[in-house]
Amino acid sequence: MKLFERSLNGEWQLRPAGGGKTMRGNVPGDVSYDAFLNGEKPDYRAGDNYKLYADLVQSDFEYSRELTVGRELLDCDDVVLQCDGIDTFSEIFVNGVSVGKTDDMFMQYKFSVKAALREGKNEIRILLRSTLKEMEKFENDRYVSIFNEKRIFVRKAQCHFGWDWAPNLPGYGVWQGVSLYGENKYRMRDIAFFTRRDGSVRAEITWSFSDYFDERAKDDEAVLEIFGDESLTLPVLGCKDKLCGKKSVLNFHIPNVRLWWPNGYGKQEFYYARVQLMREGKALDTAVRRFAVREIELDQSAYDAHSNICRLKVNGAPVFSKGSNWVPADCFAGTLDENRYETLLELARRANFNMLRVWGGGYYEKEVFYDKCDEKGIMIWQDFMFSCCDIPYDSFEFIEKITEESENVFARLRAHACIALICGGNELKGTLDPTEEPVYGLPFVDYFLRGIAQKWFPDLPYVNQSPFGFTEVANDLQNGDTHTNCYEEAIIGGDMAKYRGVLAKNRAAFFSECAVLGPCRYRSLKKFMPAEKLWPLNDLYTERFVSNPYSPCPLTFAERELLTARQLFGAVNNAREFCHKGMQAHYEILKSEIEHARAQRFCGGFMNWMYNDIWPTGTWSVVDYYLEPKSAYYAMREAFRPLHAFFTKETGGFRVNVVNDTMREAAGTLTLCGKRLGGEILWREQKFVRVGTANIAFFPMLAGRERADYWTAEFAAEGEIIKSVYFPNLWKLPFQSDYTYEVAETNGGYFVDIRARAFARAVSLDVAKENARVWYSENFFDLEAGETRRVFLETSETLRAEDIRVSDFTKLPEE
Template identity: 30%
Template sequence: MYKMTLNDGWAVCFEDLSWGADRHGEVTGRTDGWMEASLPCDIHMPLIETGVIEEPLVKDHFFDCEWTEHKSWWFRKTFRPSVETCSMNRVELVLESLDAEADIFLNGIMLGHHRSAFYPFRQEVKSLLREGDNELLVRVTSGLEAYDGEDMTRFKDRVGMEKAHNRGDIRRIFARKPQYGFGWDWGPRVATCGIVGDVYLAAYDDLAIRQVHAFTESVSLGKGGDNSGGANEANIRFEVEVEQFHPFASIEAHVEIRLSFAGESILTLSKSMPLHSGLNFVDFRYTLTGAKLWWPNDMGSPDLYTVFVSVSTGGHTASYPSFEMGIRTIELNQNPVNENERLFAIHVNGVRTFCKGGNWVPADSVYARITEEKYKSLVEEAKEAHFNMLRVWGGGLYEKNAFYEACDRNGIMVWQDFMFACALYPDDLEWFQEEVRQEMEYQTSRLRNHASLVLWCGNNENHWNFDMWKAANPDESFVGGAVCYNELAPRIVRRNCPEIPYWNSSPYGGEHPNGEDRGDCHYWFDAMMSPEMANRITPERYDGWNAKFVSEYGYIGPCRKSTIERFHAGEPFNREGRIWQLHNNLFEKDTVAAGIEMHYADAGGLDVDRYLLYAGLCQGLMYGYSLEAFRYRTDCSGGLFWMYNDCWGEIGWSVIDYELRRKISWYFVKRACAPVTLIAREVDGNIRVIGINETGKDIRCELEYGYVSFDGRIRSTSKTSVGLPAYSRGVALEFAKEETNRKEGCWFVTPGTNTAATEVLPAVLREGAVRDLNLASPTLTVRGFIRLKEDIQFTVGSDVYAHAVHFGLSDHLRLSDEYFDLLPGQSRTVTIYGASDIIGLEQIQPRAVQP
């Protein structure tokens, strides 16, 4: 294949929405009103560039962009086909993603209408190309204009949306595009529209390699280490789909697959065969000895092989773009826990995982401008926080390849929703079903080779909604969308990637979706969305939830101060003001202030810095404690909080804000997700300690455990030695809880020496709100300050219990740890990344929080 990219040199203009495809000639003849653009391009991007609109994610400017939904947008590109393109036998025009209703013209000829952002427009165009200049014209709209009130009647009160600040639109269910663009509780209404993927000409001679499916049928683990070594054996398989263009003659061909690792070729498979007219499917199977396996983050190395595929016919050779393959198997374990409950656990290479991480939403309200660098940074930050899973939520988009490639390389498993969220959908309409079928066929084939992809899920919360709507309306018979999730999706996943499990919905499992006894659950109404404020802000609520996999829950906290300054754009901070409230999550409902008042101080009189500190610590407390609570339960196999990242600057659910600043809560999540850790809870008057070792190495360590007063004067402890086997989670220690004053001290288990290089994090059980504890005033000391190339390292210690130790540095700096507690006499080594040229010892001024 020869590929001629057409991403540069576009022009875009707008007309009234009434200007349909029949007006294309008039638009082509326009000589003014055009803006320069390059692809991918959402219409907001050139409008911002030319000053027609302000950045919609700053202040309240998104309201000033609503007029864009009521226009037709026209993209024009003039190009000359290359010599290589014209010499080929077949030329196809490919537009990877069109948001959302589009008409495509080439040299004045209408090629067709396309109505989905979720699969490409592709058409053979060789006969339409001409020497010299060719013109490509595309009309796009935001996608809602075709649907009127009559269409909506049966969906009344069946489409979830937040109506405040003009967020939400019932018509979204008809548009196959990212639903979040019409507004959600955590994002503004910025209705996307444009050519949001690459555009190119694909030219072929005799044939095209349409698809390659590379997967692992089985693995046999070797002994020792993390089981990624030389004794592993894997049965791998490749399926090559080749289209041969001659309508009635076969041709002789040589099909070859090469596999390399770290740049070294390790395997070549080939077949000589006739290719028949049309589609051909060529299979290869091989048993690879000494296979390097792909493991999730913290469980082992996410090793990847590079796959090269080519087909030769006479003097021509067609090559498929090389890609990376991880050798691993995936299983969904739903074995019984008891007579009433079942597990919901992902097994990788036969090893049960605890899926820890967050829900992923598009990283910008204008998703066409998300860069590969932003994907890379976000996924690497997830890795450093010890995530091993991100759930791609069903109201966003099937992400760009750069996202999945970053997840592959960093060992981040992907739970992938199909793009349906919080609504009935009109799948009783033939055209809608066909759109969904093509979308699912394309996306399952596109993403299946990624080692990170471990689960396909039908939708977000729609089966749960079916159940609630049916309970409220017993005569309800229409379950719009069920055909998509219960029939189309499982059939297509089974056909295109049977090695990846399919799950109908999230939450799902049992007689009533969203129960504790089986499947996954969304823990909202008993916690953060409870009508009782105490339930929202009390971390111990999470100890009582007996779920087998928590795929959504959350708590709200502020982004960093520099990000708040960015979206205020010079306006003064006012927590009751318009800008602050527009960038405040719609479910916040005074929870942040209530959390501060319960745990730290009266919120009303706080200055901004103290408010942001306490609010961030509260969010960190809720996320850290809850993740520990889920990991503590050995029959629970996942905890994914809502949500990991942001599409704009907001006081909201995330732990990484829109400007890629780590929120205070990020550090709590990192500690709670540590691969080797101890978690303590009180059980029947005893302190029970769960030991977790997610690595492939056995660990033995010495432990000191007992009670210590906050001032360090009372220390009642014992010592023991425990083993933490590889890939294990279970009771490591249990000891009696002495009668003590909870306001004066805490119970703890802290490791001494261990036989592995991996750090073992201690367990601390502190009861009650921080503001109610009798904390002593700590003396914090810094020692061992050294420069390590680009980084700085030092050790901080305390004479007494110190809460939320932090350093008051610029919020764009990244530290290995911060906002941590120190026991009396304890110290911790901290690294500041990339700061060796800007930070000196005199700037390291540790401080603790004492409400």
């Protein structure tokens, strides 16, 4: 129990170490961002302004503040200064006395400060040392580490030193909260729950003392009560036990247990535990913890003579993992607040995501991130923080640091139901090319990190890296997970018209990274690109959209996007057309990749690279830095529908697929049609289809059907009609813009009814109101001639009819 706890978040004083101009600082925050807020630097997000921050990241700074301490706090057995996250190298002083140092961005630090405090006014000072200057102390004469050869020695977000989607801008600061509190000798250090789907639970309570060596504690008891909600009024059950050493283990069974399920498979149910340390009828310490009951395993059983399944089972049910790769949501970690997390994660939930991978080149996220994933049913594939490098595992000091860091972090993370799988890191050396030698670190991820994961997450699966597999080729398409896409192969071949042929040959057991490029919306582009640099592509595009120096494709990312847009949709003459056609290409290709993966019986999941942006750019993400969903976001939402009917091109021809990821059987009528854009039906067929839970039914298409302009698949089941549109000859057709729409206000938002007179391609809705938060029931969809679609705009904003804009592929949107 924390006694007399007080937050020290808020305004601090910031100045260069050793003296200089004092500015307002913020905790949590970042030195560079605070300099921007104080007008000392221009906006790092615009143009190439980030280069003007080089002097800041090469300098030392200090944050300081005063606080008043009362006698009641000093009368506690100890007083703790808790720093939830400092990025990265620092020394902390209380009234001029050094109380501790930090050298790891990922760790929570606790410093005993009672001896340094005094009653009344006190000063706390945090001296932050430049990460780049500290890095100069390291030498790297043998380890491979892409983008920056010394970054592997620094326990900080590796992408802060530049990546093929991030700037080289290694800011630093107090990136998480700071608090001060008292504590007594007899208390709980940690509480963990290990659960089974039958309701069996094991609670492990770690104490700050041992009754073996303390006569006063010999009759102490641990008392535990379980409640069904956070009101803590009606206990479901209770149990107690005498202490025995520094850890108590209490086993119990919850009757009629309510389980935690991933998004789309069921509810996210929680229980609340009240734990008390009792001595002679008095509670010396009390703690309340939320936990969920769920059981997760990784099924890697044989699929056929050559392939293995790679699929999670949650509570015994097979789950197709749907989601994306999460990267830090800002260059400066201290700037991220709860609202930004909420928006990004709610967008993920609404897109039918049930998984995000916290990528190994970022950082272990803030507590609020994992709390919200718990509540939204978003499973977390959690990487250890290693990426695209060797690991210096032959250094004893490095091993000690990783051990300390992992125990510090995982003691916190294991409280979260969302954590589903632990992974040793991302694309370690030798992953994509088994001929690379020497390779440092494979035994480290195979054995050492596996042991750490087993200690803290004994009930969860562990994989040694991503991608992983059973053979020496970690990126093996026959088993394990895979980093692959067909987009890049088509780009390298220089002919996007062959894309579907490339895709038809691709198969994998699990796609954990499928990278497809697409620009941002035009209005986002204008926010960070100066007007004179908007068109044509130029050196600033290369800086902001970046490129991959390790790729066999010589084109920059912006050049790849332009090539794709031109080959699929014709001429691109300006920045507006670049964004418009490039986003549509992103939509079509990513949707195709997902549907191709879902059509494979042995495939267990798909995550694109990547979900969000670290700064304003226009490449891999489906939600941009300004929290604007790209059209590709809506492609993912459609392709990830729990019940979905769609077409794919296979090596032997086309086929139609009905996929059921719900927890119930789906049975109904499947109607297939081939049509002209004007609505003329060239062919039509119907069949009754029954698809079991977590299963797929598919049927080959007859030859010659591709003479139609487009195909439709409608599956009517359980009172719902699932519809998709497919263009067998890609998307370059003479579309028209001929539709009407009406807007009507309703409870919680607005209805927009759109009626198409001719085939309307990629109909999109937008709101002409800056920073309006609107959730669209669907967006960027096709409408057949004569079809009417009702779209719900969920919002608390007051909108006029003219604020709601409807557009389509034939028109450049007003942005």
